[in-house]
Amino acid sequence: MRVITVPALIALSFAPGFSQSSETKGLGKDWVETGFPAHGKLHMGLQSGEVHITGGEDAKVRVRCVSQEGWEGYHPQMRLKALGTSGDLEISGGPKKNFRYEIQIPKETDLVLRMPAGELHVEGIVGNKDVRLHAGELNLQVGDPEAYGPVNASVTAGNIKAEPFGVEKGGIFRSFHHDGKGLYALQVKLKTGEINLTR
Numbered sequence: 001m002r003v004i005t006v007p008a009l010i011a012l013s014f015a016p017g018f019s020q021s022s023e024t025k026g027l028g029k030d031w032v033e034t035g036f037p038a039h040g041k042l043h044m045g046l047q048s049g050e051v052h053i054t055g056g057e058d059a060k061v062r063v064r065c066v067s068q069e070g071w072e073g074y075h076p077q078m079r080l081k082a083l084g085t086s087g088d089l090e091i092s093g094g095p096k097k098n099f100r101y102e103i104q105i106p107k108e109t110d111l112v113l114r115m116p117a118g119e120l121h122v123e124g125i126v127g128n129k130d131v132r133l134h135a136g137e138l139n140l141q142v143g144d145p146e147a148y149g150p151v152n153a154s155v156t157a158g159n160i161k162a163e164p165f166g167v168e169k170g171g172i173f174r175s176f177h178h179d180g181k182g183l184y185a186l187q188v189k190l191k192t193g194e195i196n197l198t199r
Contacts, residue, residue, distance in 0.1 A: 031104075032078065033062040038106040039127075040085035047092045048117040048136075050100040055107025055124030061089065062104040128185045135192040142186060142197050151178035153188040155195055162197040 036042070038059050056062070063078050078091045091101060105111070110128040113120075117134050123141035131140060142148070145164040153160055153167075154175035161168050167176045188195055 031062040031064045033060050034080060034082075035059055036061045036080075036082055036087055036106060037085050038108045040087060040106070041110040041112070041128075042086075042105055043088045044103075044111070044113040044115075045088070045090045046101065046113065046115040048115065050119045051103065051115065051121065052100065053103045053105065053111075053113075053120075053122045053125070055109070055126065056104040057107065059106050060104070061087070061106075062102075063089075063091070064102045066100045066102065067098060126184075130185075130187045132189040133191075133193070135190075137194050137196070138188065138190050139196045139198070140188060141199070143199065145178075145182075145199070146180065147182040148178070148180045148184050148186050149182050151180065151186045152176075153186075153195055153197065154190070155193070156191045158190060158192055159194045160197075161195065164197060164199045 036059060042061070044053075061080060065078075078089070081088045089103075105125070107124050108126050111122070111125055112130045113122075113132070115133050118136045119139075120131070120133055120136065121139045122129070122131065125141075126143065126147070129140065129142075131138065142164055145151075151165065152175070153162060154173075157172050158174070159168075159170040160174050160176065162176065165176070165178050169176065188197070
């Protein structure tokens with residue numbers, strides 16, 4: 001099936017310290033992007049769907065939307081507000097199925113993410129992570145487990161597979177806690193589904 005990328009609107013709002021302030025439409029297969037500093041803190045509020053988040057080498061946030069169903073009648077919107085080293089990215093309004101967001105952020109970022117349901121993949125991010133999903137599959141690459149201090153993961157109904165920490169649990173009200181000596185905190189919460197923490 002031919003993959004059709006989705007026209008999207010991204011509104012960019014910057015503090016005076018940034019070099020530009022603009023509003024851009026991302027069309028075709030192009031990424032929509034804007035500058036965002038490394039070592040910042042990024043809050044994401046995402047709609048349900050398939051989401052892939054990766055860490056990049058440059059100080060930018062890039063977003064692309066891909067649909068296998070076409071986009072007629074749907075108007076996905078992305079809004080990034082940045083102030084200094086703190087940003088808020090919200091995405092909403094896309095098709096209900098067979099829809100994928102690809103998001104690239106600076107690899108050294110503290111990530112706070114909220115998503116109702118779907119399939120979430122996060123990899124290549126170095127920093128604090130606070131990720132919460134209501135239902136679905138949560139796949140998070142944590143890297144070196146020695147990089148973390150407090151680690152908390154919980155699922156109300158489902159499975160936790162955390163090979164880097166030597167944990168595998170399934171059932172109702174499952175959780176684990178780990179106290180390390182690293183710099184970063186990790187918190188993962190899921191109501192129904194599966195948590196996969198990988199190295």
